Amino acid sequence: MRKESAVMGTAFREQMEQLMNRKSLLAVLVSGLMVTGVQAAGSQANGYLFGNIGQAEADGSSLAKELDGLLAAEADFWGLGFRSSFDDKDTAFKIGAGIQLNRYIGVEFQYTDLGSPEYKGSITDGVDTLTAKVSGDTDGYGMNLVGTLPFERFKLFGKVGYHKLETEASAKITDGFDTVKIKDSEEEWVTSYGVGASFAFTPQVELAAEFERYQDVADDYDVDMASVGLRYNF
Template sequence: MKNSSKLAALIALACATMMSTASAQDMAPQAPVQAQATVNPDWANTAWYMGAGVGRTRADIYNNDLANRMSAAGAPLTSFNADNRDTGYKLFVGKKFNRYIGVELGYFDLGDFSFDAGSTAGRNLRGETDFRGVNLDLVGTLPLTERLSLLARAGVQYAKARTSYSGNFLNAVSNPNPPNEGRRHAKIGVGAEFKLSEALALRAEVERYRVTDAVYNNGDVDMASVSLVYKFGRPAKVAYVAPAPAPIAEAPAPVAAPVAPAPEPVPTSEKVSIAAEALFDFDKSIVKPEGKAALDEFMAKLQGMNTEVMIAVGHTDSVGTNAYNDKLSMRRADAVKAYMVSKGLDPARLYTEGKGETQPVADNATAEGRAKNRRVTIEVVGTRTAK
């Protein structure tokens, strides 16, 4: 691997910093608050972030321009061998303006590339070039699910070329050791991003850099890379705290009274909506401890009711495809049923449904509205003794 040890150390340091920062936030003590103040993953839509990536590069330079130069110098090109692959690196920082658009500033090292050219009468020429520079890109994001998104980028980059030549036909080039030259060109790329957690994500991208070497040979360098991305400013995780039970006043001494007939049971229908963040982690369908506490409190309120049927319905916001959201809402409803059955509920009395994103109660265009739409509703039909 050519001239890469220093930049490899920077990449490793950046990745270690991101991982340690994420771990520190996960281990920080959390202040107890009410259930509606749970973490909202939409904060990441306007977050600052940093990242580091590594990948393979492939250059397409020299051939046509070099053949013309050697022919003009009286030695037509008879053989050409190029080492046009290497390892590239990049470091970057960015800012999301909303869930779809962001801007990114980066530093890149595309690696080192070389060629050996032969001509008539044993003449030969060898050249070596490396490219390093900075870029400024506009990055577009298209969410497919809560975790997976497609990426597209377009921007401008300034790459500095460092070129040197050797061999016995140096008069084919004007200067065997030309000064480092910088040129501004366009840059494009496509890729995908997968969220490992609310703050940490993994990217896979393919990018094309237009470059010019120190003697004005033009070409392209393509880089296929994998990057680790860390977003700053994640809200602290909070725990659900059930409300304290109301104090029970001491009952007065019983007074003899005529025995009244037992009241007739009256039909009762009750419906409760529990925010999905109170029950599950981001993009998960496993009930959290604070979610179990919320369900325990709900089941305690059913004491004294002869339940006939219960229906748990899962809902999602509009992020992701309809098929994905339908399955996610059903998994969450089934998880609620499984927990309530483990607490003694007759499974035959509880039915589950998944409505996906089809029944919003708020506007999905805002973060607050999407948070309200991620919920589980439980409807109970039964009889309760009249008071």
Template sequence: MKNKFALALLAAASLPMAAQAESSYVGAGIGAAEQVLAITEGTYKDKDVAFKLFTGFNFDKNFGVEAGYTDFGKAETGGKLSGSRARSFYAAGTATLPLGEKFAITAKLGLAKNRTKQLMVGEGDDKKKKTDALLGVGATFAVTKNIAAFVEYENYGTVAKGKNGSLKATILSTGMRFSF
């Protein structure tokens, strides 16, 4: 309940400011997601193609908010018949440190509402939901006044936790951001 309230409060606070068009943006990215499954039998790591869609608002040149969706793809742990599929909806505060007119370093801190589907041989599917902290760092390059390219690393924390183990997910992505 607290998570839903925090996300709703964040969204409501940013709505009146959306009228300042030059501070709003949308974007998309693609990259490599790594899922690490730690269970009693061992630790399994797998990578897959991930994508994300997001929107945000900058209060000024240094601070803003962002919300988005990330799909981590599928991680296989025991062949094609077992593994996990994970995705996340997130809301975060952003901080930007401009390094000249075209480059900037960015940071992100927020909450990620993670959903996973564990695919287990002979046991069926197990769906989990877990909220955890989202941490991200990256860099942007202004291609034009309204278009920026980015590279970003994000850690979504523990996306699933069960009685037999846990699943963590990270993503290294690149993409474009469009201001309007």
């Protein structure tokens, strides 16, 4: 009986060892799969949302000179003087979403409002005054290709973009008696480029500062936009 018990005990220990070996192998396999899954998840594309607000500055000096020329010609005809001003700065903002394809390359889709530069001019004889006011409001949609140089919590990035922007121009001319209003709109595909930096408060929330230039807006002038904003990663 003792011999049989010893044999049974030996057989039981061998079965237990085999079972433990299988469990160890299973644990190794599960651990390996978990590590592989984490690594794969780290290389998958991540999305983010962003919103920026800042100031746009339109390089509309050539347009202002052209309007000055029209008023100057009218003033010279009547022997009068004129004065004018051009406000080339306005509040601007953008909102959008992006996909970070890997640590270095991303794609963004955005809506942008570049504000409205405004020209004012007037001619007066001391009694009657003719005034002219011209403005152009630009906004639209586009996309950017973004290259990122990441550090621990700090990132540097550059971007190039292509956007379909619509400029709604309006003019109002008043001579003290009558008022004439003119409106027109123009859509253009424009290119942009920009640079910026961001700082991560948490893995999800970043503060970003950017400078961008939109070229040949309304096929006439460039617009520079400096902004700050928040980015939410998910």
